[in-house]
Amino acid sequence: MTKKKYKLLLINPLSTKRIGLIRDQKSIYPPMSLAIIAALTPEHWDIELLDENFERFEFKKADLVGLTALTSQVTRAYEISEIYKKKNIPTVIGGIHVSMMQEEALTYADTVVIGEAESVWKNVILDFENKSLKRLYKGELKPLVDSPQPRIDLYHSGYAFGSVQTTRGCPMSCDFCSVHTFNGKQYRARPVKNVVDEFEKIPQDKVYFVDDNFIGYSKKSAKRVVEICKEIIRRSIKKDWFCAASMNIADHDEVLKYAAEAGCRMIFLGIESELIDQLESANKKLNVKIGINNFSKVYDKIHEYGIAVLGAFIYGLDTDTPETIENRTKYMLNSNIDAMQATILTPLPGTPLFDRLVDEHRLICNNFPDDWARYDFVEVVYKPRLMTARELTKSIDSAWKTLYDEKRLKRKFIDALKATRNPISATWSYNSNLHYHNLVFEHKKDKLVQDLNL
Numbered sequence: 426m427t428k429k430k431y432k433l434l435l436i437n438p439l440s441t442k443r444i445g446l447i448r449d450q451k452s453i454y455p456p457m458s459l460a461i462i463a464a465l466t467p468e469h470w471d472i473e474l475l476d477e478n479f480e481r482f483e484f485k486k487a488d489l490v491g492l493t494a495l496t497s498q499v500t501r502a503y504e505i506s507e508i509y510k511k512k513n514i515p516t517v518i519g520g521i522h523v524s525m526m527q528e529e530a531l532t533y534a535d536t537v538v539i540g541e542a543e544s545v546w547k548n549v550i551l552d553f554e555n556k557s558l559k560r561l562y563k564g565e566l567k568p569l570v571d572s573p574q575p576r577i578d579l580y581h582s583g584y585a586f587g588s589v590q591t592t593r594g595c596p597m598s599c600d601f602c603s604v605h606t607f608n609g610k611q612y613r614a615r616p617v618k619n620v621v622d623e624f625e626k627i628p629q630d631k632v633y634f635v636d637d638n639f640i641g642y643s644k645k646s647a648k649r650v651v652e653i654c655k656e657i658i659r660r661s662i663k664k665d666w667f668c669a670a671s672m673n674i675a676d677h678d679e680v681l682k683y684a685a686e687a688g689c690r691m692i693f694l695g696i697e698s699e700l701i702d703q704l705e706s707a708n709k710k711l712n713v714k715i716g717i718n719n720f721s722k723v724y725d726k727i728h729e730y731g732i733a734v735l736g737a738f739i740y741g742l743d744t745d746t747p748e749t750i751e752n753r754t755k756y757m758l759n760s761n762i763d764a765m766q767a768t769i770l771t772p773l774p775g776t777p778l779f780d781r782l783v784d785e786h787r788l789i790c791n792n793f794p795d796d797w798a799r800y801d802f803v804e805v806v807y808k809p810r811l812m813t814a815r816e817l818t819k820s821i822d823s824a825w826k827t828l829y830d831e832k833r834l835k836r837k838f839i840d841a842l843k844a845t846r847n848p849i850s851a852t853w854s855y856n857s858n859l860h861y862h863n864l865v866f867e868h869k870k871d872k873l874v875q876d877l878n879l
């Protein structure tokens with residue numbers, strides 16, 4: 426007997442604010458979690474992916490609607506969910522934000538999946554077909570040995586970068602990060618073959634390994650990266666890529682050597698601050714262990730292999746003043762970092778930071794869910810400790826102007842070229858700086874900033 430056909434509409438919503446860290450057109454990445462959900466959906470379901478990064482939402486018929494959202498996208502996700510709810514088409518929402526805010530999400534969606542959805546998606550589908558869809562499903566943290574290959578064929582062809590995830594989870598618990606809450610403290614890895622098979626199929630020649638930490642924290646995980654790189658080399662796959670890693674990657678010459686040979690052009694390092702007390706209070710243990718005096722040796726070591734360094738910093742940590750923000754800006758410009766990401770401390774649900782700021786009544790953008798769109802790393806949404814929100818905004822605006830000044834970025838490019846001796850790596854770092862330049866200056870035009878009652 427042929428099974429009844431169903432239609433699943435998967436939606437990647439775009440922040441209602443339409444700017445921010447996730448809205449930099451050239452550095453957006455495909456909605457991988459939806460592609461994994463699609464891969465887990467039985468064959469008698471037709472699947473369509475509506476991606477607001479490329480097309481504005483218009484109502485489309487479906488039997489079931491699935492949405493995912495980071496915090497800054499969730500306002501839009503709820504808007505879309507309500508449109509379907511009114512038409513009696515059930516909606517299922519998942520992702521990191523709703524996993525932390527399930528009560529809120531249940532107001533706007535019929536069903537909420539909390540945690541990693543892979544372990545429960547088949548039940549969601551089965552229950553829907555049996556007309557017994559539940560309101561809440563709790564996903565478990567499973568080993569990634571059998572994780573499916575995402576349906577990358579559903580992605581819009583306009584993405585400049587492909588993406589692959591090779592691990593999940595982090596044993597650290599940085600104050601501002603929710604990875605350990607959502608993906609767990611255990612570092613779980615996919616088999617090398619699965620990773621490289623997926624990497625090979627990506628149509629783009631530029632790829633981002635989306636792991637929070639590609640290198641991991643043990644000799645075993647470093648060995649695994651070497652195996653991935655060797656397999657890429659063995660199969661002669663010619664793609665340029667970048668990844669995020671902890672600063673201990675500089676201890677692994679073999680990893681850097683094979684990574685460079687396999688196409689690694691840039692490594693994103695979460696440096697956060699050049700002040701030891703700030704790293705300690707943010708619980709950034711690994712960077713404290715490395716020691717701020719050794720940071721430049723880390724950058725040099727990465728350069729030695731022709732790879733550029735993208736350093737990520739935070740403005741607005743609790744002990745920040747206009748002076749420390751100015752000093753952080755000078756540090757970024759004078760250090761041998763090639764690309765500079767400087768974003769504003771953002772308390773996302775699921776982080777220790779969020780819980781603390783709620784307890785201390787320091788969230789100033791708290792008209793939820795509308796204000797979640799402002800939690801996009803380019804707006805001050807909380808009351809800083811040592812200055813007003815207006816003073817912090819002013820200091821950061823001035824810092825960004827200095828940091829992303831076009832002449833300085835050109836100088837950074839020349840420095841990156843000298844340090845890496847690799848024009849592709851230097852160009853990648855320059856392009857990253859240009860994206861951040863566009864991002865923050867687009868933000869400054871945003872009228873929401875003026876509307877904010879600081």
Ligand code: SF4
Pocket residue numbers: 595596597598599602603604605637638671695
């Ligand atoms: S910031 Fe990085 S190291 Fe810290 S908890 Fe998050 S993923 Fe782990």
